[in-house]
Amino acid sequence: MEPSPLTQDSRPEIFQPKIIRLYESLFREDDEDTELSDGFWQEFFLHRPDSAGLKRILDSIPPDEMLHLQSHSQQLVRRAIQRIRQGKSPSDEVALETLTVFLDAALTKKYTNPSSDIISVLAGLHDADAVMTDFIAMLDTVIRNGRSIPLRLKAVRATLSITAAGFHTALPSYFTHRDLFPSLMKYVQDCENSDQIIPAFYLLGLLTNYNKFEFQNPYRLRLDDFVNDAIIQKIIGSFGDHCLRLRDAYVAVQDDLPEGWTLGSTLNYIGLGALAPGSRPSTPTPAAEDTKSLFAALPGPEIGILLSTYDFANANKVFCSSLIALQPEKKTDTSPLSAYLSLTSYLFQHAHRSTRAALYSYLSLFIIQILVEDQLLLKRLCSDDNKLSVRLCRQRQPYLPLARSDRVPTTVILDLMLDGINHNLRRRLDVDFYSLCLGILLRILSYLSRAKVRLAYHWSEVWRTLLSFVRFLMTYESDVKSNYKSSEMINALVSLLAFALSSGENFLPDPASYDDLFYKLTESGDVLVKFRDAFGLSSQNGPTQSLINVSAHYQSLLDGEGGKSKGKHLSPLEVSKVIKQGYETLSIDSSEGLDRWEKFREADRKTLLKRIARAAVDDAKLINDDV
Structure with missing residues (x-):
């Protein structure tokens, strides 16, 4: 029998998803000026995105080469906007997720001329205003009225990406020309859980801090006038949840839960601490040397929400009042104020470990100063009606006496200040x-x-x-x-x-x-x-x-x-x-x-606040990978 003319191709050793081949075609240098067909884009937005694969391809492209490929990157932005505005599932969600990964990777490259180069990559200098206005209008619409919370969350993440990546360029100015504040607040109102709120709250902080010392930032003015109690309480509740997570990261390195009752702690609790052996209550064993590097990496990137919290507190007394008053749904849960003060305690004991930790410690001090400068708020912080229990950091000596019952918040703040002085x-x-x-x-x-x-x-x-x-x-x-x-x-x-x-x-x-x-x-x-x-x-x-x-x-x-x-x-x-x-x-x-003191003025801390904003921008680039 004569051999068959048909031959069977060998199966490739490694299977490559079709979407990866499409990514490679999109960012192929030898045909960067080619206008890709409608059929290409139809197929492109039908395939499930491979975020890791796209990021790997984009990370391998140097900044100069990215500029050479701007024709294709501009097509991606325009086509993605078009798909998202059509609102058809699943291509709208695919387009939004793809666009978010693209922004994360492409906009964080070290371009020679960041402002103009980023605009070139996204839209081209001639079409920048039209494309960017269209882009932000699309994001605004999806954030406010998208067909699902997951889709709207992706839109918030995309906005966070472009704001963080281009924060020190002219790019975020497009977000100040179109006011996203109402849409962000509507999104928060509709959110189903705490995790969905954080990216929007974080974004609000970045937008509020964009060039706020150079011109009248519209988001800062919005914070002044906002009085929707329900939304404010929802934000504060989410803030409290994430303070606990950030605090628990310190506890995971060294569990400093106080030991059980001892003679010393019992005498101290009933006011006879002077009779206890030694001048301090019983305390945990100090952490091992190898914990230093772990502590130095903390707090996690979500700590950037302190910037948004500071801006809201500095602008809005309703926010401050709610932060003090809001109680958890269950009595066994921790109130937002208790969670915040607990996190601050851990921040202060470790503020010396890095410049970044110190910057966020300043921010927490600003918030506390704003609270205690208001006599009505401080009166409430001293009231027995607002007593709370706060887990304070006990990871380093010297230790303050252990409080085993609820206390008025002011006494907790006093402890925070003493710990801050002692441990830095x-x-x-x-x-x-x-x-x-x-x-x-x-x-x-x-x-x-x-x-x-x-x-x-x-x-x-x-x-x-x-x-x-x-x-x-x-x-x-x-x-x-x-x-x-x-x-x-x-x-x-x-x-x-x-x-x-x-x-x-x-x-x-x-x-x-x-x-x-x-x-x-x-x-x-x-x-x-x-x-x-x-x-x-x-x-x-x-x-x-x-x-x-x-x-x-x-x-x-x-x-x-x-x-x-x-x-x-x-x-x-x-x-x-x-x-x-x-x-x-x-x-x-x-x-x-x-006892004469000057009221907190943001302008007096301008240099420090700009450094803090830079740290929050850097953390936003990290948090966006995890939300």
Whole structure:
């Protein structure tokens, strides 16, 4: 029998999906000027997209080559817009997903002239306005009224991609020409779960920060006027959920859940902590060395929602009020405020690990400062009606006393400030961070004094922390003085101590707490004198001199009772007696002016906020891969 003329082709070793071959045809350099046929695009948008494959192909194309292929990339953008506007399933969703992957990969390349090159890749310089206007109108329509939430989410992601990728170019200006705010709020209103809200909330933060110091940003104005309680509460609820996720990433590295009841913690809980063995409650074992790199990578990219939260809080009192008041559906769940304060605690203990972590810590400090500067909001933060339980970070020593019951939010904020001061001490001190912490403490104490609010709190930790900080500044005097901003920080520290000294009787809960402040100042007398001289705080009527005078007054009384002169150690009871007797002959300078502070002004933090926005933009490029 003669052999058959028909032969069977061997099966390829690796099967390549048809869509991959179409991607390769689309971005083939040898025919970059060819107008692809309708049939090509019909087939292209029928196949299920291969996001990983498309990204791999785009990542392999250098920026200059991408510019050479702009004819095909422009066709992709135009054809995708057309398919999406037709609203036919599944091609509209395929087109939107493909466009999102394309934007993620193509727009993050390092072009020589980013603004013009990006416009060339997307639309061409001559047709830019028409194509981009059409593109954004399409996104706006889908975000507001798309046929399904998944499709609308893809539109939000595409908008987030192009905004983040082109944030430092003229590209996002197209999103300020067309106001997406109503559509984003309608989308949030219709969202079915917390995860769907986050990309829209993140996007709102980026749009609000685009050139906001250079022109009147329309999104910032929208935040001022927005009063829809239901949508605001939905955003805050989603924010709280994601704060817990970000917090739990720290816990996954080192579980710092406090140990069970011990003698020390029990005595501390009932107010007899002084009788406990040691000066601190029982604490977990410190983390191993190999956790440092894991902590340095935190927080996760979703932390960028802090930028949106800051902008909303800074512009809108309804938002601030809802953040404080909103309670979870189940009593066993965590409130958004509790979740936010818990995350902030972990941020502060690890703020020193990276510039990025420090930037987001500033942002959280801005939010807290905005809250405590509003007297009505601070009154609510001090109210027993708003008590909450907050898991605070205990991953590094020193540890603050463990609170095992619900507390008013202000006491939690005080703990955050003390932890921030205690856990970020470095020779190259982050002066901005410390000035913010001290400023918030002063704002809280001045309110408590004026309103005669007496909070149950471990006040001795405040005085211990502040005076330990004085000692630290003395130890690293030359390093501190080399920072031109340090004088502002030092003045804030001295004013805070002097104000507490002169006004403590207005807010401290009992005489023993006030006595403790005097005793700790007396102990630090020599350090305060050196501190005054080292940093040039020698004014005869200044707050530093007031602290020194009080310390010297009591030191002389204690010495007279048998301290240095008789070589006798006084008991705590004897010391307390001397301090009480000393009030009769003590003269304390007026606290007038010590609690003066300037209201938060965004323009004063312009440089820092621009750095934070850049960090949020970088994180947006990462979060878009995961939402």
